[in-house]
Amino acid sequence: xxxAFKIGFLxxxxxxxxxxxxxxxxxxxxxxxxKGSVAVRVLIGFLVLYLVYLVVRAAQMELLAGxxxxxxxxxxxxxxxxxxxxxxxxLLILGKTTFRQNDLLQSIMIWKxxxxxxxxxxxxxxxxxxxxxxxxxxxLIVFSKNSELKFYVDSGDFxxxxxxxxxxxxxxxKYSPLHDGAVIINxxxxxxxxxILPVSxxxxxxxxxxxxxxxxxxxxxTDTLTLIISEESGQxxxxxxxxxxNNLSIPEIRKRINIYFQxxxxxPEIEDSETLEVAS
Numbered sequence: 001x002x003x004a005f006k007i008g009f010l011x012x013x014x015x016x017x018x019x020x021x022x023x024x025x026x027x028x029x030x031x032x033x034x035k036g037s038v039a040v041r042v043l044i045g046f047l048v049l050y051l052v053y054l055v056v057r058a059a060q061m062e063l064l065a066g067x068x069x070x071x072x073x074x075x076x077x078x079x080x081x082x083x084x085x086x087x088x089x090x091l092l093i094l095g096k097t098t099f100r101q102n103d104l105l106q107s108i109m110i111w112k113x114x115x116x117x118x119x120x121x122x123x124x125x126x127x128x129x130x131x132x133x134x135x136x137x138x139x140l141i142v143f144s145k146n147s148e149l150k151f152y153v154d155s156g157d158f159x160x161x162x163x164x165x166x167x168x169x170x171x172x173x174k175y176s177p178l179h180d181g182a183v184i185i186n187x188x189x190x191x192x193x194x195x196i197l198p199v200s201x202x203x204x205x206x207x208x209x210x211x212x213x214x215x216x217x218x219x220x221x222t223d224t225l226t227l228i229i230s231e232e233s234g235q236x237x238x239x240x241x242x243x244x245x246n247n248l249s250i251p252e253i254r255k256r257i258n259i260y261f262q263x264x265x266x267x268p269e270i271e272d273s274e275t276l277e278v279a280s
Contacts, residue, residue, distance in 0.1 A: 046079065120163065120188030126254050128168035129229060129236060138231030139172040140182040140197070140211050144224045145261050148191070149184055152218075156181055156195030163190055172229075182214065182226075197226075208244070215239035225260040227253065 053068040125141065132139045142149070157178060161167060163185065171178045171193050181194035199210070200217035215226035219239040226239040237246045238256050248256070 122254065122257050124163050124165040125168065125185070125227075125257070126250060128165045129227060129253060130250055131165070131169055132172055132229050133234045133236055136231060136234040137169075137172055137174065137229065138179075138211060139168075139227070139229040140215060141168070141227040142182050142184045142195070142197070142215075142218060142224050143226070143257060143260060144184065144186045144222070146223055148186055149222065149224070152182075152195045152197060153184055153192040156184070156192040158192050159190050161190045163188065182218075204244075212237065212239070212244060216242065216244055219243070225257065227257075 049068070050072065053065070053072055056068060057065045129139070129141075131137075142152070167190065168183065170176060171183060171190075173179060178193040182197050183193050184191045184195050197214040198217040198221050200213050200220055202216065204213060204216065209230070209232070211228050211230070215228045215237070216239050218224055218226050220242045224240075228237040228239060228244075229235075230237070235247045236250075236253055237244050238248060238253065239245075240256075240260070245256070
């Protein structure tokens with residue numbers, strides 16, 4: 001048997017190093033798939049519960065260890081049921097990308113530094129929002145800075161297009177086949193249109209429609225900022241972290257989007273706007 005090196009009494013083989021690298025790549029792919037979705041919180045909950053189980057067992061607390069042990073015994077089956085959608089998408093992505101050279105190299109070289117994300121000009125978005133609001137054209141625009149939101153991008157029509165005022169106005173035109181749903185913007189591009197967002201189950205005021213409920217649900221499930229333009233009144237709102245700020249002006253919309261991407265300060269309280277904190 002050929003050993004790579006020895007740590008005390010532990011002999012490390014080359015096959016052990018390869019094993020660790022492959023597990024690291026697998027965990028990295030799972031992290032990329034779940035990043036930005038509510039599934040990450042569920043996964044963290046599972047890990048915390050498992051750590052508690054290990055501590056309880058080490059402390060020889062037999063009753064609690066037995067209860068948690070029974071739960072851990074069906075943990076794999078429970079994980080398959082809970083993460084069935086994520087597992088299916090992971091296998092589909094794996095089948096499409098594993099054997100392409102560029103994707104394979106990017107998956108293995110996880111230590112490679114990511115290139116700095118280029119800042120993009122939000123003026124076309126602001127101009128489009130102003131035009132849509134003036135004509136009472138409903139719109140739903142999701143901004144994501146940390147995740148590609150693959151789950152939600154796959155639910156719509158993939159575009160990967162440069163952002164422009166004309167493009168956004170044409171998408172949300174009521175005669176356009178793409179207007180029914182949300183536009184997702186990530187890394188300075190329109191990733192997809194006609195995307196389906198999760199709908200919040202919380203009680204919201206009657207003046208808010210399905211766009212606001214979908215935007216609120218998206219803000220609860222992911223770390224995103226969503227711009228809503230009401231079809232009834234033309235008012236513009238922002239959904240973020242489970243709250244909706246209603247009736248915002250164009251300068252406030254620009255300010256909120258810039259703060260979200262720059263992360264220089266928390267979202268400020270706006271005196272001139274009506275801030276709606278939806279209670280559960």
